[in-house]
Amino acid sequence: MCGIVGVISKAPANQLIYDALLLLQHRGQDAAGIVTMLGTKCFMHKAHGMVRDVFRTRNMRALPGPVGLGQVRYPTAGNAYSEEEAQPFYVNAPFGIVLVHNGNLTNAHALKDELFAIDRRHINTESDTEVLINILAHELELAARDLPLTPEAIFKAVAAVHRRVKGSYAVVALIAGYGLLAFRDPFGIRPLSLGKGPDGTVIVASESVAIEGTGHQVLRDIAPGEAVFVDLEGGMHARQCAASPRLYPCMFEFVYLARPDSVMDGISVYQARLNLGETLAQRLISTMPPNEIDVVIPIPESSRPSAMQLAQKIGKPYREGFVKNRYVGRTFIMPGQAVRKKSVRQKLNAIGVEFKGRNVLLVDDSIVRGTTSKEIVQMAREAGARRVYMASAAPPVRYPNVYGIDMPTKEELIAHGRTIEEIRQFIGADALIYQDVAAMKRVVGALNPKLDGFEASCFDGHYVTGDVSAEDFATMESQRRLQFDEDESQPRSRLALQGAAEENR
Numbered sequence: 265m266c267g268i269v270g271v272i273s274k275a276p277a278n279q280l281i282y283d284a285l286l287l288l289q290h291r292g293q294d295a296a297g298i299v300t301m302l303g304t305k306c307f308m309h310k311a312h313g314m315v316r317d318v319f320r321t322r323n324m325r326a327l328p329g330p331v332g333l334g335q336v337r338y339p340t341a342g343n344a345y346s347e348e349e350a351q352p353f354y355v356n357a358p359f360g361i362v363l364v365h366n367g368n369l370t371n372a373h374a375l376k377d378e379l380f381a382i383d384r385r386h387i388n389t390e391s392d393t394e395v396l397i398n399i400l401a402h403e404l405e406l407a408a409r410d411l412p413l414t415p416e417a418i419f420k421a422v423a424a425v426h427r428r429v430k431g432s433y434a435v436v437a438l439i440a441g442y443g444l445l446a447f448r449d450p451f452g453i454r455p456l457s458l459g460k461g462p463d464g465t466v467i468v469a470s471e472s473v474a475i476e477g478t479g480h481q482v483l484r485d486i487a488p489g490e491a492v493f494v495d496l497e498g499g500m501h502a503r504q505c506a507a508s509p510r511l512y513p514c515m516f517e518f519v520y521l522a523r524p525d526s527v528m529d530g531i532s533v534y535q536a537r538l539n540l541g542e543t544l545a546q547r548l549i550s551t552m553p554p555n556e557i558d559v560v561i562p563i564p565e566s567s568r569p570s571a572m573q574l575a576q577k578i579g580k581p582y583r584e585g586f587v588k589n590r591y592v593g594r595t596f597i598m599p600g601q602a603v604r605k606k607s608v609r610q611k612l613n614a615i616g617v618e619f620k621g622r623n624v625l626l627v628d629d630s631i632v633r634g635t636t637s638k639e640i641v642q643m644a645r646e647a648g649a650r651r652v653y654m655a656s657a658a659p660p661v662r663y664p665n666v667y668g669i670d671m672p673t674k675e676e677l678i679a680h681g682r683t684i685e686e687i688r689q690f691i692g693a694d695a696l697i698y699q700d701v702a703a704m705k706r707v708v709g710a711l712n713p714k715l716d717g718f719e720a721s722c723f724d725g726h727y728v729t730g731d732v733s734a735e736d737f738a739t740m741e742s743q744r745r746l747q748f749d750e751d752e753s754q755p756r757s758r759l760a761l762q763g764a765a766e767e768n769r
Contacts, residue, residue, distance in 0.1 A: 265521055265668050266351070267291030268364040268456075269474055270333040270436035272444050272494045273465040276300075277332040278324050284467070284474040285315045285334045290523060291366075291470060292338035295350035299362045302329030304440040306362055310350040331444065331496065333436045335364035338670070349391040355398060358405040359413065360440030363397040366470055367432035367454040368668035370731055375399060375428065396433060400425055404439070413442055415493045415501040422447050422491040423505040430731045432514070432667035432719075434486075436468055443495040444468070450506035451728050452488030453514050453667050453719045455528045459483055466494045471526040485529050487511070512728045515720040516669055518708050519658045520566050520629045530712035534569055537629075539707035540657040540699060541573030544627075548655060548697045554578040557653065558622040561585035563629075563640055564612070570657035571627035580625070585618040585644070608639040620648030626693075630658035632671055634678030637691040645692075654693040659701045660684070663725040666732055671722055674737075 267288025271277040281298050296318040297310025307327050311318045315336060335351040352362045369375065372392035379385040385398045403421035404413070411417065422445070432453035437445045446468040448456050459467045459475035459482045469475050472482045486492055489506025513529045514521075524534040548554065560582050562571035575582035589611050618624075624644055631637050637654060644652045660679035665671045674680040678687055688696035701723050709715055721727045 265291055265338050265454075265670070266364075266366040267336040267470045267474070268333070268351075268366050268434065268436050269335075269467065269469040270364075270438070270444050270446060271331065271465065271467050272496065272498055273330045273461075274463065274498075275330060275465070276328065277330050278327040280465070280467070280478055281332050281334040282315065282319055282324065283478050284469055285336050287474040287477045287523075288336055288470055289315055291521065292336035295337040296335065297337075297351050297364075298327055298332060298334040299352045299354070299438070300327040300329040300332035301362075301438055301440060304360065305329075306354060306360065306438075306440065308352060308354065308362070310352065312350065331438060333362065333364050333438055333444070335366075349389050349393075351393055353391070353393050353397045355401045358401060358408065359442065361397060361401050361404070361437055363393065363400065363435060363437040365393040365396050366434045366456075366668065367449065368392060368666060369395060369429055369433065370431035370666050370729060371429070372431075378428075392431075396425075396429065396435065397437070399428055400435075400437065403428075413439070415495075415503070418445060418493050419491055419501075419503040419505050422503075426450055426489060426506045430729050432729075434470065441496075443493060445491065445493050446486055447491035447505065448486050448488050450489040450509045451512045451719065452485075452509070452529065453512060453728070455513065455517060455522070456486045457482055457484070457528070458486055458492060464498045466498055466500065468492070471522055471528065473523050473526045482527070510716040510728075511714070512717050512719045513715065514667060514669070515704065515708065515718040516630075516658075516665070516722065519704075521669070524566075524569060529715065531708065532711065535711060536708045537566070537569035537657065538573045539711070540704060541570030541627075542577055543703040543707050544570060544655055544657050544697070544699050545574040545577035547700055547703070548574065548625075549578065551697050552653075552695055554580060556623055556651075557625045559583050559585075559618065560625045560627060561618060561644075562627050564588040566629040567627050567657055570629065574625075574627060574655070583618045585615050585624065585626075585647075586612045586640075587615060588612055608636050609643070612640065612643065614643050614647035616647045618647075619644055621650055622648075623651040623653070624649045625653045625655055627655045627657065629656070630661060631656045631678060631687070631691070631698075632661050633676055634687065634690055637678075637693075641692045651694045652692075653695040653697070654688075654691060655697040657699055659699045659704060659723045660687070661722045663722050664737060665722045666727065667719060667721070667729075669722065677722075 269284040299308040369392040383402045403424040407417040407421040434454040434456040459480040461480040489509030493501045518536040522533045560575035562568045662679045
């Protein structure tokens with residue numbers, strides 16, 4: 265999962281891209297990059313760290329031009345510590361293309377072999393984004409060979425990309441001297457919205473908040489399989505480029521990843537979380553007597569809407585029992601388990617008066633690895649809670665995710681192969697209540713009946729692209745173990761680079 269943005273304007277684009285990336289910072293804290301274009305020349309700066317740390321005044325001055333794109337990175341493929349794998353990526357032929365990508369290609373290794381053996385293109389990193397930009401470049405070259413590069417040729421190239429590439433991908437690319445291209449995978453797994461400003465500026469971004477928050481109007485979501493090309497004069501051309509597009513957005517966006525003030529694929533993230541709280545309350549009432557609960561306490565930040573709705577439904581007071589240190593990053597997207605475990609108590613501190621002598625229900629948006637929940641339950645007991653119950657607004661996370669969320673191996677998931685009772689014992693709660701998978705899909709899906717379904721593989725084990733095999737999981741687990749080894753070898757000072765994440769968790 266990453267945050268991406270692209271801009272075509274008449275004014276310098278660097279500050280607008282920077283501001284949009286700040287609004288998308290919750291989507292990635294590992295690295296940030298911006299590229300701008302003046303005429304046909306590209307100017308790029310990217311590095312590890314938060315947006316505000318990567319881009320100083322001198323860096324911004326070196327990014328001229330009215331066209332550009334940017335990305336905040338949260339690595340799910342490749343090497344988290346390689347600056348070469350920070351985005352944007354650039355290829356100089358044909359035309360000169362720069363690209364940012366949110367998602368994860370499930371057939372990246374096969375494509376890498378194809379690119380070398382058939383397309384005669386060399387991939388120098390482990391990043392699937394480098395694979396994707398070279399596939400796009402090759403198909404653009406074929407589509408426009410000996411002909412002018414027209415929107416028709418561009419859409420032909422994107423259609424070829426859809427035929428070759430599998431997995432999740434929301435893409436923004438700049439083609440030197442021509443304009444900006446944005447497209448989504450045929451299932452619309454990762455989000456991408458289109459907006460426009462009163463001065464004619466066109467902006468595309470992962471979430472609507474980056475469009476509205478920079479003073480632009482959201483026009484619509486880019487449809488699954490659709491490509492939108494914006495020429496240098498701001499003229500927009502759109503085409504459906506997939507043979508059988510279907511809308512299956514990632515459920516985890518609504519549960520955890522996206523900002524609550526975003527609207528994605530016609531669904532208010534905030535309203536989705538309220539709905540999850542209401543159905544979680546129904547689940548709780550059927551599991552245990554609400555009169556055993558004295559107070560409902562959210563685990564900041566993403567769970568607040570669900571916790572508020574649950575408390576109202578069961579008629580119990582809602583209280584803020586934890587104070588969050590906003591200068592420690594989101595533990596779920598921190599590279600390395602050791603960093604996550606260490607950061608929990610740095611990030612949250614209990615307000616003793618809300619716990620002492622009470623039976624408390626803690627509400628979290630989800631329970632992925634279980635280590636954070638275990639620490640938080642222990643903190644509640646140390647603060648004087650008589651009994652500690654835990655409720656998750658999402659169902660048990662039992663399966664790996666291959667579409668760009670950092671849960672790719674079974675061994676990392678507390679719910680894989682364990683019963684609810686075994687999970688309860690592990691985290692140390694007196695009771696554990698989970699959301700139901702069918703109820704989750706029903707109450708979020710009700711907000712947009714036009715959806716075909718959800719990509720909810722981490723909850724239900726169904727992989728919508730239909731190309732994921734046991735061999736793929738074995739490969740990912742091997743890569744993940746190598747990544748963990750690299751994580752443990754890195755200096756802990758990387759926390760300082762991630763320290764200003766604000767938003768959801």
